[in-house]
Amino acid sequence: MPTFVYMTRCDGCGQCVDICPSDIMHIDKSLRRAYNIEPNMCWECYSCVKACPHHAIDVRGYADFAPLGHSVRVHRDEEKGVIAWRIKFRNGKKDMDLLAPITTKPWGQEIPQLADVAAPSDEMRNSELLFNEPKYVRLDDGGLHTLESNGLKLKEGVYY
């Protein structure tokens, strides 16, 4: 079910308006509080719920992961680099916590500097290959690449 805003918590900062991928979180013109202008178009991505610094936005989750009447709330801590979830059933007894990393390195420091990469030569420009294409996708060079043949290992989870 779509997002809704606790009006007493919202201070109209606009983080949800900026982050909403559907552009449906707006600031009410007279009350200066956020609200979902088109609940039908909300696909519950939780972007605004995570971005709100006051936890003023909430979503009632579907019954496919907890019986109706439950509470699912999230706290995204950028400085710690983690996201924490808490799901509480309506009887109040089942109270579950989840904690997961959302980054392993400080934000904004590991952005690839493509401007520093050498410019392609004319030969590369005329080639059918993409610029800076990783060697692992070059099927014309050495046949089918596998993780094993390249000395790589599949890891689970978030890593760079």
Next chain:
Amino acid sequence: MFTINPFAEMSAYIPAAVMQAYIVVMVLFVIGGTVLDMLHKKSAEYFFENAKKAEKAAKRTVSGGEKASLAIQTLTNEVLTSAEFANPKRRISHIFTMYGFILFAATTAIMIFAYPTPATPTPGIIPLLWHVGALMLCFGGYWFWFSIRVDVNSEGKKWYKLDRADLFVVSLLMTCTFALIWSILQSAGVSGLSTLAFVLFILSSTVLFVGVYFSKFAHMFFKPAAAYQKRVTRADGSNENLPYDYDLSDPAVHKRFPDIPEYMGKNPPNMGLGIKRESPNHY
């Protein structure tokens, strides 16, 4: 000019007792308006129901001493420095408006009750603080009105479009603006215009205090209570059903959530700000 008590000058036309009675009536209107507002919105009922619900969901009991320390923290953070605002511009503007109003209201009461006539000379600092308060109110308020409020409404609503929700800020701004104009004109000796400014000052201050029931004036009474309650829920573990604030270097957390030490190390560094590096202004 800024060290002259404008109310003492006015006592030649309006008896001090009338001015004092006006202040008392306005205080009664504020009390009555706040009580009616609470009854109408059922905010007190909701507040206590919510507090009871939080108490039921509490993981631990918060002792009396802890509650006192939470009250002090609420006072020093949310009340005195408007720490609840995530938007720094709104926070600064609110601090100016709040302290401006406190200075303005307190010095008005002091001047009217302690130094109502020129017979009891006013110490220069009190009228000075009254003018500083009014200027602070004007600075914070007009900044909010012309810049912060308009920015939020960049989708089309202009600064001159008024709503019932604006009753509080508009009447507050009119009160301090006309008070300043009246004081300046009176000390300059422009009698006709200064009387007009005085009438508008009294009119707007009457709207401000009589309109408590219709405006957001009462927020100054219930916001601190809500901020304190929020701190209590954080301390007792109910936390409004929000997740806990985990210490990522705690071995118990590592045991429970093995992903944390595996991907982030045993003592993860401060990752700095992500999306919050940029202030939101794209709407």
